[in-house]
Amino acid sequence: MAIITRKLHFIIERLKHKSPKLAPRGCFAVYVGEDEVRYEVPLEFLECQSFQDLLRDELVSGCDRVKLLCSEEDFDEVLHRAKAECKEAKRIRRRKKQWNYVLLN
Numbered sequence: 212m213a214i215i216t217r218k219l220h221f222i223i224e225r226l227k228h229k230s231p232k233l234a235p236r237g238c239f240a241v242y243v244g245e246d247e248v249r250y251e252v253p254l255e256f257l258e259c260q261s262f263q264d265l266l267r268d269e270l271v272s273g274c275d276r277v278k279l280l281c282s283e284e285d286f287d288e289v290l291h292r293a294k295a296e297c298k299e300a301k302r303i304r305r306r307k308k309q310w311n312y313v314l315l316n
Contacts, residue, residue, distance in 0.1 A: 216257060219266075219277060242278045243286045250286065258300070259293035 219239065234240045238251045256262045265286070271278040279286060 218270075218272075219257070239277065241286075242276055243281065244279075244283050247278065248283055250290075252290070253297075255297050256290070256293040259296040261289050261292040261296060265289045 234251045237255075238253055241250045241252050242248065243250055252262075265279065265281065269279040269281045271280060281289075
């Protein structure tokens with residue numbers, strides 16, 4: 212994951228200086244498929260296993276932006292799974308915080 216994250220960070224930093232349209236804060240742009248349809252993906256999805264697997268398998272190297280060769284339908288499915296994984300992770304973190312609060316009091 213560290214290699215993928217570093218590579219994405221490098222690409223995102225280069226895009227900040229070249230791209231006329233930047234992704235909103237907390238997101239990064241991903242171009243999907245042969246038509247290069249632009250998606251703006253939350254950075255928290257980089258922590259999700261399904262999204263990491265997609266990046267590892269489909270990421271095109273040697274270009275100045277994040278480009279995936281998968282179809283839009285496959286990408287939508289992975290986004291749906293990543294969103295569910297992130298919600299679950301947030302719920303678990305929230306429970307841990309509540310549990311720590313109970314233990315401290």
